[in-house]
Amino acid sequence: MSVDEAWVNDTLPGQNFGARVELVLSATNHLLNTRNFPRYVAQVLQGVNAVATKLERTTQPFTGVVPAELKRRVDSVNLNRPLPDTAAALEELESVYLRDAIYFHDVKYASHLNCPVVIPALVGETILSAVNSSMDTWDQSAGATMIERRLIDWAAERLHLGPAADGVFTSGGSQSNLQALLIARNRAVADLRQDPARTGSRLPSLLEGLRIFASADSHFSIKKSASMLGLGFDSIISVPCTPDHRMDPAALAEALSEAYDAGLRPMAVIATAGTTDFGAVDPLTEIADLAHAYGSWFHIDAAYGGGLMVSGRYRHLLEGTRRADSVTVDFHKTFFQPVSSSALLVRDSSMLQHVTYYADYLNPESAASNEVPNQVDKSLQTTRRFDALKLWLTLRIMGADAIGALFDEAIDLAARVGSALAADEDFELAGEPQLSTLVFRYRPLVPGPSPSILGADFDEASTFNGAVRLPENTADQVNPAIRAAIFASGQAVVAGTTVAGRHYLKLTLLNAEATLEDINEIIELLRCTGAQLLAHSTTTGESA
Numbered sequence: 001m002s003v004d005e006a007w008v009n010d011t012l013p014g015q016n017f018g019a020r021v022e023l024v025l026s027a028t029n030h031l032l033n034t035r036n037f038p039r040y041v042a043q044v045l046q047g048v049n050a051v052a053t054k055l056e057r058t059t060q061p062f063t064g065v066v067p068a069e070l071k072r073r074v075d076s077v078n079l080n081r082p083l084p085d086t087a088a089a090l091e092e093l094e095s096v097y098l099r100d101a102i103y104f105h106d107v108k109y110a111s112h113l114n115c116p117v118v119i120p121a122l123v124g125e126t127i128l129s130a131v132n133s134s135m136d137t138w139d140q141s142a143g144a145t146m147i148e149r150r151l152i153d154w155a156a157e158r159l160h161l162g163p164a165a166d167g168v169f170t171s172g173g174s175q176s177n178l179q180a181l182l183i184a185r186n187r188a189v190a191d192l193r194q195d196p197a198r199t200g201s202r203l204p205s206l207l208e209g210l211r212i213f214a215s216a217d218s219h220f221s222i223k224k225s226a227s228m229l230g231l232g233f234d235s236i237i238s239v240p241c242t243p244d245h246r247m248d249p250a251a252l253a254e255a256l257s258e259a260y261d262a263g264l265r266p267m268a269v270i271a272t273a274g275t276t277d278f279g280a281v282d283p284l285t286e287i288a289d290l291a292h293a294y295g296s297w298f299h300i301d302a303a304y305g306g307g308l309m310v311s312g313r314y315r316h317l318l319e320g321t322r323r324a325d326s327v328t329v330d331f332h333k334t335f336f337q338p339v340s341s342s343a344l345l346v347r348d349s350s351m352l353q354h355v356t357y358y359a360d361y362l363n364p365e366s367a368a369s370n371e372v373p374n375q376v377d378k379s380l381q382t383t384r385r386f387d388a389l390k391l392w393l394t395l396r397i398m399g400a401d402a403i404g405a406l407f408d409e410a411i412d413l414a415a416r417v418g419s420a421l422a423a424d425e426d427f428e429l430a431g432e433p434q435l436s437t438l439v440f441r442y443r444p445l446v447p448g449p450s451p452s453i454l455g456a457d458f459d460e461a462s463t464f465n466g467a468v469r470l471p472e473n474t475a476d477q478v479n480p481a482i483r484a485a486i487f488a489s490g491q492a493v494v495a496g497t498t499v500a501g502r503h504y505l506k507l508t509l510l511n512a513e514a515t516l517e518d519i520n521e522i523i524e525l526l527r528c529t530g531a532q533l534l535a536h537s538t539t540t541g542e543s544a
Contacts, residue, residue: 032130043086044126050090054098061106063099064490070100107514108492108522113276113304115510118336118406120397124390125338135169135384136376137363145373148388154395155329156345158309160322166349168378169342169388173303174221176328176344177270179355179380181225183326183346184268184297185210186354192265204230211259213237214270215247215282219301222270235267245280245431247271249287256294268297273318274305274334277497277506279414279435281305284320292323300324303342305435307334310404314411325351331391334407334510341387352378409512410436417507417519426527430499436509439497442482442530443475470534476503478537482529492522 032040074096083089103109105116134140135148148169156165170176189206192198198206207230214222216238226235237259240251256266269291271282284300291298300321302308306329308318321327324347331341346352356377358365363374376382394403411433418433421440430439445467470478480503483496495506505526507519 040130046086046090050094050098054094055103055105058103058106060490061104061109061493062102062487062490064488065100066488070096102493105511107511107518109511110507110509110514110519110522111493111495113330113333113508113510115333115336116513117338118394118398118403120393121337121341121390123397124393128386128389131386133386135386135388136379136382137374138367138372141375141386144386144389145375147392148375148386149373151388151391151395152343152345155309155343158400159318159324159327159329159345161324161327161345161347162322164348164350165345166352166378167343167345168352168375169384170344170379171340171381172332172342173219173301173328173330174224175380176303176330176342177219177221177299177301178225178228179344180297180299180326180328180346181212181222181229181268182380183351183354184212184299185229185231187297187351188265188267190354207231207235209264210267211235211237211264212268212270213239213252213255213259213266213296215239215241215272215275217241217245217247217275217277217280218270218272219276219303222301241280243431244434245275245278247282247287249283249290252287252290256290256296260294266291266294266296268299269294271298271300271324272305273300273302273308273321274435276304277437277439277499278431279304279433279437281308281317281434284318285323288320288323298323298325300327303328303330304333306330307404307407310335310400311408311411312401312404313408315404335391335394335403336406336510337387337390337394340385341390355380406512407436407510410509410514413514413516413519414438414507414509416516417509417523420516420520421523424523426530427523430504438507438509439499439504440506441475441479441502441504442526443470444527444530444534446470446534472502474534478530478533479503479505481533482526485529485533486525492525494522494526 029036029039077092077096083092104114128144133142133144135144138145152167152169153165156162156167159165168179170179185207188210189203192206193201210231212222212226212231212235214236223233223236227233237255239255240248242248252269256269259266269287271284271287273281273284288298302318302321305318306327308314309321309329311317326344326346329343329345331337331343332339335341358368358377362382363376367374368377375384414433414436418429418438421427421429421438426442426444427440428443430441446469447467480496483494483505486492486494495508497504497506507522509519
């Protein structure tokens with residue numbers, strides 16, 4: 001390699017020429033190219049070995065490290081002084097990240113919708129990161145574009161969306177939901193502008209009467225999307241759920257009728273296939289009937305439940321997706337893919353034109369007319385990773401049925417754990433498990449009445465053979481404390497939520513290798529921790 005002396009003097013002032021040449025030459029040794037491929041292989045293998053060694057030695061999902069300690073370690077790193085080699089950098093990374101990472105593959109991780117990932121997808125991650133295709137235009141992606149498009153077709157076929165379906169990969173369910181609502185908004189606005197009285201009306205004035213209908217248990221990204229689209233939080237009409245946490249079609253019918261009679265336009269109806277807390281799948285067909293009766297865009301948020309499309313035993317729960325105008329699917333949840341990997345699918349490909357923008361320097365309209373497949377025409381993102389490759393290799397190496405079997409195992413395990421919790425006098429189950437989540441709380445029978453426990457009032461507590469159920473207010477204090485104490489110990493990671501204003505614990509099960517015995521160990525840990533907190537509060541009079 002030759003280095004132009006004048007260029008170096010202009011761009012790297014303050015160094016002598018020889019030092020500057022040495023710096024440039026050294027830097028080029030880190031570029032991925034044919035000259036450096038041995039270095040690439042060696043260094044990537046060092047990283048793989050570091051992760052493999054860590055996984056082999058990890059015995060629990062978390063260390064319990066506190067934020068202040070990790071901040072101290074990270075802040076002590078001098079980013080302006082590089083380390084001598086990859087081995088030294090990986091040794092440092094052990095201290096600032098790997099040692100205290102939260103490991104989703106561990107059977108005692110049962111908190112959020114984070115899945116253990118399959119190895120074929122990690123192979124895909126290695127390839128896509130190195131080749132570094134950008135999915136915005138054909139001249140940056142070529143075959144990657146065709147693979148993504150084929151996977152979109154495959155998913156649309158599984159969801160029975162019909163021959164005109166299309167879609168695009170996204171960063172996650174929140175972005176997929178945002179894009180679906182953007183399409184629904186622009187579609188509604190386009191219809192409104194057909195009215196001669198609205199000719200020339202600016203967008204803000206057209207949004208005033210638009211409304212979105214979603215269940216009380218829908219994902220928070222629906223409200224967030226409404227705000228980002230200029231509709232505001234109050235454009236969301238929350239539809240009550242039945243006791244099993246599914247949207248109530250009768251309540252939806254009433255809400256749609258009231259809005260229509262008030263001169264409002266039902267822009268979109270959002271059903272959920274797998275709510276975050278209860279895994280509830282709304283009655284999709286009934287909701288579709290109501291949405292279409294009012295000319296509303298019908299979107300299904302199947303970020304969680306989308307994995308049912310490859311299930312061997314529970315695929316029927318997605319009956320009704322054929323009626324959807326759009327569907328969100330997160331492959332990084334129930335397809336066991338690394339983050340990020342999601343998609344938005346639409347039944348009518350022409351609807352994607354509502355998010356299309358042409359730029360002469362990137363995707364000129366002439367390219368579209370010449371049928372150049374630029375994916376940016378369909379996407380909210382410009383630069384975008386080839387995340388579809390992970391799912392492609394997973395399907396080609398494992399097959400769809402194997403992915404579905406992993407999800408089926410998680411659903412079956414949740415059912416067995418639910419039965420055990422329902423029979424356990426120390427816990428209350430908030431509802432029957434529907435997918436792979438369980439919402440419950442520690443609320444044991446205690447000797448009573450005894451006002452010594454946190455000064456609790458037992459008048460409203462149920463009595464069982466001389467014992468009473470732990471009062472609601474006490475349970476509200478002790479359950480978040482149980483979760484925090486267990487997280488601090490690192491022995492397990494569980495989630496928390498609220499139901500009707502009361503505090504509950506939650507298990508999210510997505511690990512096909514977890515057994516009933518593994519989850520029972522978590523439950524025993526919850527029980528023992530709760531008993532210790534109650535005993536301490538009884539002795540000291542402090543809150544749990």
